[in-house]
Amino acid sequence: MTNPNDESKPENVTQSPPPPVAVDLEGGGGAISNIIRRWKREDLLNRGCLATRGFCFVFSLLAFIIMASNKHGDWKDFDKYEEYNYVLAIAILSTLYSGLQALRQVHQFHTAREFFSRRNLAMIEFLGDQVMAYLLISSASSAVPLTNRMREGADNIFTDSSASAIAMAFFAFFSLAISSLISGYKLSNQSYI
Amino acid sequence: MTNPNDESKPENVTQSPPPPVAVDLEGGGGAISNIIRRWKREDLLNRGCLATRGFCFVFSLLAFIIMASNKHGDWKDFDKYEEYNYVLAIAILSTLYSGLQALRQVHQFHTAREFFSRRNLAMIEFLGDQVMAYLLISSASSAVPLTNRMREGADNIFTDSSASAIAMAFFAFFSLAISSLISGYKLSNQSYI
Numbered sequence: 001m002t003n004p005n006d007e008s009k010p011e012n013v014t015q016s017p018p019p020p021v022a023v024d025l026e027g028g029g030g031a032i033s034n035i036i037r038r039w040k041r042e043d044l045l046n047r048g049c050l051a052t053r054g055f056c057f058v059f060s061l062l063a064f065i066i067m068a069s070n071k072h073g074d075w076k077d078f079d080k081y082e083e084y085n086y087v088l089a090i091a092i093l094s095t096l097y098s099g100l101q102a103l104r105q106v107h108q109f110h111t112a113r114e115f116f117s118r119r120n121l122a123m124i125e126f127l128g129d130q131v132m133a134y135l136l137i138s139s140a141s142s143a144v145p146l147t148n149r150m151r152e153g154a155d156n157i158f159t160d161s162s163a164s165a166i167a168m169a170f171f172a173f174f175s176l177a178i179s180s181l182i183s184g185y186k187l188s189n190q191s192y193i
Numbered sequence: 194m195t196n197p198n199d200e201s202k203p204e205n206v207t208q209s210p211p212p213p214v215a216v217d218l219e220g221g222g223g224a225i226s227n228i229i230r231r232w233k234r235e236d237l238l239n240r241g242c243l244a245t246r247g248f249c250f251v252f253s254l255l256a257f258i259i260m261a262s263n264k265h266g267d268w269k270d271f272d273k274y275e276e277y278n279y280v281l282a283i284a285i286l287s288t289l290y291s292g293l294q295a296l297r298q299v300h301q302f303h304t305a306r307e308f309f310s311r312r313n314l315a316m317i318e319f320l321g322d323q324v325m326a327y328l329l330i331s332s333a334s335s336a337v338p339l340t341n342r343m344r345e346g347a348d349n350i351f352t353d354s355s356a357s358a359i360a361m362a363f364f365a366f367f368s369l370a371i372s373s374l375i376s377g378y379k380l381s382n383q384s385y386i
Contacts, residue, residue, distance in 0.1 A: 082341075130370075130373070130374070134327070134330050134370070138330050138331065139334075141330075141331040145275065145276050145335055145338065148275075177323075180323070184319060184380060185380075187377060
């Protein structure tokens with residue numbers, strides 16, 4: 001009798017808080033609110049993808065610049081070591097890839113035009129992110145042991161620059177790994193509307 | 194007149210092959226044939242996933258055994274080099290992971306019971322495959338430069354065993370990368386029936 005949530009008493013409806021109205025609204029506008037929620041989620045995913053690609057661009061550009069300027073004569077030249085050459089090459093590739101992807105995404109935000117179908121695009125993004133992430137972690141982890149061994153002997157500007165370039169490559173890898181997770185999630189949440 | 198495929202002549206129907214009947218069947222049983230096609234595709238995907246995980250299990254077990262038996266005294270002990278220890282550790286992890294996943298899949302085929310919901314399972318598989326693939330390529334590519342440098346000096350049973358263990362780790366990585374692609378595809382083709 002004193003329970004305001006008891007729906008079998010219509011005379012108590014005016015005293016109860018309005019959950020039944022809310023339930024009714026949900027029942028009536030469920031499809032629309034679903035679509036709006038899906039749009040919001042897709043927008044959030046797109047922004048997250050753009051942010052991680054932006055981070056990846058910045059980090060791989062840093063890795064590229066630090067490694068390319070790492071020439072101090074004698075044995076302190078990065079191009080005397082194949083690991084460092086590998087890091088440099090992959091940093092350049094990753095800079096190009098993430099920069100182009102971010103540009104394409106920004107362009108798509110502004111013009112709402114798409115070059116590929118949405119499904120193909122998600123597949124291409126996912127594959128590209130995966131392959132670039134594999135290359136980044138491969139290059140970074142191949143250069144770690146050499147740098148460790150050098151730093152046991154001497155700790156100078158050359159080893160410090162190498163270490164920071166490798167760290168940047170690792171950060172770029174982490175950004176791209178998150179981006180590849182997001183593109184995998186986008187693949188799984190295709191809207192077939 | 195002499196063309197048997199001309200459909201505007203009903204007196205020629207008995208001489209023509211029966212494409213209209215086939216079209217009619219497709220129109221009538223479209224939903225059912227769709228579902229059957231989806232089942233077949235899911236079954237194929239599951240078998241593909243199981244096969245790649247089986248390959249990954251075999252290759253990482255080989256990498257583990259070859260690396261663990263790679264002790265020939267003096268400087269020719271794998272446990273004197275941190276890269277080789279890393280390869281061994283990741284090979285053990287990957288053997289356990291792919292073996293357990295393959296066992297779970299076989300068990301699921303036989304009993305048709307599932308511990309997780311299908312969606313969560315696809316997510317867990319995808320994440321696990323990704324992380325293990327990253328670890329495998331990281332360990333393999335960190336051990337490559339050391340082995341290369343050793344083989345420049347001397348080519349003996351120790352360097353040969355290391356090289357073959359690294360090659361097995363790479364093969365395990367490729368299997369797991371394909372498996373992670375398949376789990377990504379499975380994520381994207383969830384049946385919400």
